[in-house]
Amino acid sequence: MQPEILVPSRISSLSLPEGALFPTFEYRPNMWRPLPSLVSQTMPVELIHKILVEAWSTMQGSGEWEKRSDLFRKVSLISRKWANVMTDVALHTIVIGTERDFEFYQRIILREFGVDPESKDHERVHLSAHEYFKSSNLYITLTEWTTMGTEFSFKCDYARIPHYIPSALYIEVSVNELPTNDVISHPFLPLFLCLSQYTNVSDLRLRWTYTHINRYTIPPQCSVRGVTYLRLVEFPRCNCQNFRHLVPGSHRLDCFSYRLPTLFPDLRHLHLETPYILKNLKILPGLTLLTLEAPPVHYLPSLGYFSSLMSWNVVSAVKSGLMRRTDGDALRKKIVVNGGLKKPLGWRKALAACQARGVELELRHVYKSPDVVPTLSATKSKV
Ligand SMILES: [Zn+2]
Numbered sequence: 001m002q003p004e005i006l007v008p009s010r011i012s013s014l015s016l017p018e019g020a021l022f023p024t025f026e027y028r029p030n031m032w033r034p035l036p037s038l039v040s041q042t043m044p045v046e047l048i049h050k051i052l053v054e055a056w057s058t059m060q061g062s063g064e065w066e067k068r069s070d071l072f073r074k075v076s077l078i079s080r081k082w083a084n085v086m087t088d089v090a091l092h093t094i095v096i097g098t099e100r101d102f103e104f105y106q107r108i109i110l111r112e113f114g115v116d117p118e119s120k121d122h123e124r125v126h127l128s129a130h131e132y133f134k135s136s137n138l139y140i141t142l143t144e145w146t147t148m149g150t151e152f153s154f155k156c157d158y159a160r161i162p163h164y165i166p167s168a169l170y171i172e173v174s175v176n177e178l179p180t181n182d183v184i185s186h187p188f189l190p191l192f193l194c195l196s197q198y199t200n201v202s203d204l205r206l207r208w209t210y211t212h213i214n215r216y217t218i219p220p221q222c223s224v225r226g227v228t229y230l231r232l233v234e235f236p237r238c239n240c241q242n243f244r245h246l247v248p249g250s251h252r253l254d255c256f257s258y259r260l261p262t263l264f265p266d267l268r269h270l271h272l273e274t275p276y277i278l279k280n281l282k283i284l285p286g287l288t289l290l291t292l293e294a295p296p297v298h299y300l301p302s303l304g305y306f307s308s309l310m311s312w313n314v315v316s317a318v319k320s321g322l323m324r325r326t327d328g329d330a331l332r333k334k335i336v337v338n339g340g341l342k343k344p345l346g347w348r349k350a351l352a353a354c355q356a357r358g359v360e361l362e363l364r365h366v367y368k369s370p371d372v373v374p375t376l377s378a379t380k381s382k383v
Contacts, residue, residue, distance in 0.1 A: 048082060052082075052085055052089045056089050056090065060093075061141075062141035065100045071086075072090055087112065092135065094168075095139045096139070096140050096161060097140070098143065098144055099156040099157075102160075102161065109125055110123075110164070113126045119163075122160070124164075129164075130167050131167075133165050136167075136168050136169060138165060138171045138172070139172050139174070140161070140174070141176060142178070142187075142188075144156065157190070159190045159193035161194050167198070167201075168198060170205075171198060172204075172207065173207065174207045174209055175206070175208045176209055177210045186216055186217050186218075187216060188216060192219045192224065192263065193219075195227075196224050199226040202227060202229060203228075203229050204231070204264075205230075205231040205232075206232050206235075207232075208233060208234040208235065209234065210234065211274075212236055214239060214256050217255075218259045218260065223265060224263050227266060229269045230261070230267055230269070231271040232272050232274075234274050235257065235272065236257050237257060237276075237277075238280045240258070251280070257281075261281060262282055262284060265284065267286060268287060268289065269289040270287055270289075270290050270291070271290075271293075275312055277311075279316050279322065283323070288331070290322075290333075290334070290336070291335075292335065292337050293338050294339045295307055296339070296342070298345070306340065306342055307342075307345070308346060309337065309344050309350050310345055314350040318354055318357055318359055319353060324357055324359065325358055332359060334362060335359060336362050337361070337362070337364065338366045338367070340367040343363065
């Protein structure tokens with residue numbers, strides 16, 4: 001007869017099967033089996049940590065808050081040791097999408113650190129939390145919004161996140177699809193009110209999860225100090241060319257796409273992961289390094305797989321002053337292209353334009369495999 005409780009007799013591997021939350025249990029009837037409580041007591045903290053980091057990392061989508069909450073609750077019931085490690089893992093990889101995530105973190109953080117007795121008007125975590133969170137990664141997803149006429153709001157109050165998580169090592173923001181209603185002008189204001197409170201964070205990634213033409217305006221009077229490295233994915237396209245009153249090539253004073261880099265006055269390195277017309281970006285003089293990701297995702301029978309610079313229009317941007325030195329004695333500014341094994345399409349002209357204007361252009365062959373499978377959208381783009 002099978003026993004009702006199966007005890008893990010061994011952990012087959014440190015890496016868990018896909019989708020698994022716990023090590024697989026294996027029943028051996030003739031084997032001595034300690035009580036479950038003894039197993040949890042004797043397992044090394046390092047192993048518990050590795051298991052929980054692995055499990056936590058498999059559920060970082062904004063729609064998976066229930067799984068995260070469930071894992072946290074169940075693991076915390078095993079023993080005090082497991083509960084402590086679980087808390088540490090959750091506070092070092094912070095995932096906030098929904099308001100439920102934020103409420104969950106508020107409870108844990110106030111339990112661990114308490115309230116700052118000096119915070120009279122707004123609740124804030126105790127100052128002792130600042131040092132702890134300096135090694136934490138913060139993942140925010142903008143999602144779950146509501147609209148009423150011209151009023152737009154997210155269910156989660158992102159601007160209050162720094163009240164509870166006052167510092168971080170790295171921040172990544174994913175943006176789920178937002179409304180395309182023209183009367184909604186600045187939905188990103190809460191995000192930038194949040195980011196502007198993290199003056200100790202130098203590494204930031206903004207990741208739009210969909211390709212679109214921008215309809216929003218730059219958040220007024222926002223400045224995010226401290227960010228020196230900014231990585232952008234699916235950056236929204238500027239649509240200023242549709243406004244007939246504008247001089248060709250100019251942008252509205254509140255154009256979000258054009259002016260976004262100006263919100264980061266300390267920016268030194270801008271990294272664009274998906275193609276963008278570079279002359280439609282306002283770059284401040286402090287930027288010294290621009291990295292462009294150009295994987296070999298295009299395909300022609302005559303060429304095989306290849307990468308392309310055509311969608312960036314490097315030549316036009318450099319001619320307009322992109323990455324040009326402002327001081328004749330200063331070091332040359334650099335554009336790095338992360339490409340495949342071959343030179344990308346448009347390389348020769350881009351190199352000539354850069355050399356003529358004192359801009360360093362470097363190709364790094366980071367995509368080693370010639371067999372990258374092209375995506376449908378990539379093969380439809382300009383080749
Ligand atoms: Zn524009």
